[in-house]
Amino acid sequence: MKAGDGKLKAESRKRKVDSGEWFLAFLLSESLKTHVTFTLTAQINTRMKFHFFSIIGVVAVVTFAMCSTSPGEIRMVVEHRYLVFDMVQTESEEPEEPFGNTFYSEVDVIEAGATESSEAPGSQAEKVVLESGDGAYKITLDTTEAPDLTEWAQKEVGPMAVEWYPKLVKMLPSEGYEAPAAFSIIISTNANGVAATGGTRIRCAAKWFRANLKGEAVGAVFHEIVHVVQQYGRARRANPNATRTPGWLQEGIPDYIRWFIYEPRTHGAEITNRNLARAKYDASYRISANFLNWAVLKYDKELVQKLNASLRQGKYLDDQWKDYTGHTVQELGDEWRAEIEKKLGSAGAG
């Protein structure tokens, strides 16, 4: 952020030091000719003098007409071309978080003549926080970047997430593990591919979702929610000796739960003559999901729970398959494939 007027900026900083208060300064440009000058329009204190209220204390000094404020909000109706924010550091004692108590969530600049009621991007309706039935989990659904998907997300994704997240947490326990109490699902216009999860943020690519709304869209979010429950990265951060997490299990487990427990009627993870050539147990995603389902039904009803727990604790080893089923994972993979080939009547294919 650049202050348009060095003097004003200097005054701002001086004031902070003197009073120990914090504010943002809104500077509005009036002249558009050769020299741009800025006028101080408003100062917003983002922290109360006493720290009882951690949210927002707004003190607005507005020099222009038609300005109204409500808690946490300032509205200005002005005729200017440039808007400059001079944000003053709030946490000088904590160098790693210099803006710890400086917040601004949204700035909407609406063109003159726009109707007052027109919803600006980022309005409340496009970002909702849902609570699971037992109140234990909070799920943020954010379609700010793709408002055309708001209705779909709130109708289809929200109820699924609220219903299934607590179920998934129960389905995939491990000793001492507490699943994240909150996570967000963000439909993003910047994301590529389908969707990805980092920690407790699921980012879905708006473009792909628009093209798949009637197809696999909701199930794709379901898959990502399983990643939020998995949290296999935690073991690695806590334990430098954590074993490697095989990618095919990290992706195969969410697809197993998706295709065989959440939406079995869609038969989305079947092996047919079309994909038989790729049917290797560690081919990941829905092929590995098919293998896991087969192994669960044939050898061990708790197999996925056991694998998940050891993966999350950073203790997974291929040898564990032998403990759980009496066979190595390679033997199981061969047996699974032979059964499929027999069923499809195309032994030796691929």
Ligand SMILES: [Zn+2]
């Ligand atoms: Zn995945």
